[in-house]
Amino acid sequence: MKQSEIIQQAVAQNRTALTEYEAKEFLGNLGLPVTEQMLVETKEAAVSAAKKIGYPIVMKLMAEDIVHKTDVGAVKLDIKNESEIKSTFNELMKIPSQTKKHVSIQEMAPKPITELIVGTLQDPQFGPAIMFGIGGILVEIMKDVSFRICPITEFDADEMIHEIKAFKILDGFRGSPKADLKALISLLKTISEISMDYLEIDQMDLNPVFIYEKGIKIVDARIILKTSETKE
Numbered sequence: 754m755k756q757s758e759i760i761q762q763a764v765a766q767n768r769t770a771l772t773e774y775e776a777k778e779f780l781g782n783l784g785l786p787v788t789e790q791m792l793v794e795t796k797e798a799a800v801s802a803a804k805k806i807g808y809p810i811v812m813k814l815m816a817e818d819i820v821h822k823t824d825v826g827a828v829k830l831d832i833k834n835e836s837e838i839k840s841t842f843n844e845l846m847k848i849p850s851q852t853k854k855h856v857s858i859q860e861m862a863p864k865p866i867t868e869l870i871v872g873t874l875q876d877p878q879f880g881p882a883i884m885f886g887i888g889g890i891l892v893e894i895m896k897d898v899s900f901r902i903c904p905i906t907e908f909d910a911d912e913m914i915h916e917i918k919a920f921k922i923l924d925g926f927r928g929s930p931k932a933d934l935k936a937l938i939s940l941l942k943t944i945s946e947i948s949m950d951y952l953e954i955d956q957m958d959l960n961p962v963f964i965y966e967k968g969i970k971i972v973d974a975r976i977i978l979k980t981s982e983t984k985e
Contacts, residue, residue, distance in 0.1 A: 756782045760953050760978065769978055772815045773822070774857045776974040780959075785943060786936075787971045789860040796842045800835050802858035809833050811859040812841050816850035820975065831861060862970045865963035866932045867922045871940060873903070873948040873957040875979070881948035885913045885941060887922075888961040903945040910941040923964070930966040940969055955979040 754762070756779045763771055771779065777787040791802035792815065803810045814827035822828050827848055829841045845856055870888030875881055879902050886898030899916040901909050914920065914937060925931040940962070948954065956977040963970045 754778065754782075756951075760951065763978060764953065766817075768817055769980055770817075770820060771976040771978070772817060773813065773973060773975065774815050774855070776957075776976040777971065779976065780947075780971060780974055783943065783947065785940065785971060786969055787974070788862055791858045792855050793858060794855055796839045799838050799842050799856055799858055803832070803835075803838055806858060806860050809861045810838075811861050812838070812845060813857045813859065814845040814848055814850075815855040815857050816848075817852040818850055819848070862963050862972055863965070865961075865965055865970075866930060867919070867964060868961035869937070869964055869969075870898070870958070870960040871944055871962055872959065873944060873954070875948075875952070875955050876902075881945070881952075883913075883941065883945050883948065886917050887919045901945075903948050905942060905945045907938055907942060910938040910945075913941065914938070932964045933967050933969060936967075936969045937964060953978055 759771065759775050759779045763775065774790060774792050777790060781787040789806050791806065793799045793802050809831045812829045812832055813822055819825060819827055825848055827845060829845065832838055832841055842856055846854060867887065868889035870886050872884040873881060881903040882900055883903055883905060884898050884900050897917045897919050899913040901913055914923065914934060923932040923934065944957065948957065954976055958975040959971050961972050963972055
């Protein structure tokens with residue numbers, strides 16, 4: 754499904770958010786490095802998808818009314834074989850939801866140098882803005898982020914990266930490998946462009962984004978759409 758169709762479908766269904774699967778499909782269609790994923794409805798399909806993607810895998814429950822999956826136990830990591838897939842599938846499908854449920858079978862990304870967050874929002878006064886910082890579970894504790902009004906240039910993106918206190922982690926702290934800042938700058942610029950091109954999007958939250966010595970990987974993504982109130 755094309756990126757415009759993904760948004761149009763959600764709007765037609767009066768939804769205010771894309772599922773994680775839809776959000777990553779949207780971003781992947783725009784050339785961004787998301788984790789490989791397949792959406793299934795049965796245990797048999799889950800086993801087949803895992804074989805195509807390759808073990809270990811991640812299994813996540815996809816339901817329109819579950820936004821914060823970790824809070825309800827809807828994310829299962831490091832699934833290593835067919836037996837674990839079947840038992841995990843049953844466990845996920847028991848999680849309460851008022852909407853149709855699917856399971857997303859995803860590649861389990863290798864351990865990164867660090868986890869990052871990239872986000873956007875539509876500011877009522879200034880329009881689209883972009884945020885960058887240390888992500889994962891530490892984002893709310895550390896609050897180590899930088900902001901810019903979109904669109905941003907390569908220079909702006911580089912400044913944002915260097916502004917955070919934890920930049921040393923990206924720059925080879927205590928002999929650890931240096932992160933791929935070129936890939937990160939490219940990601941920030943692209944996300945900035947998306948926020949300008951798709952004004953139906955009220956907020957984007959890419960967290961975590963795994964960064965490596967070579968390359969990056971978007972592991973989880975959330976896209977919130979504008980409602981009638983936010984469009985005013």
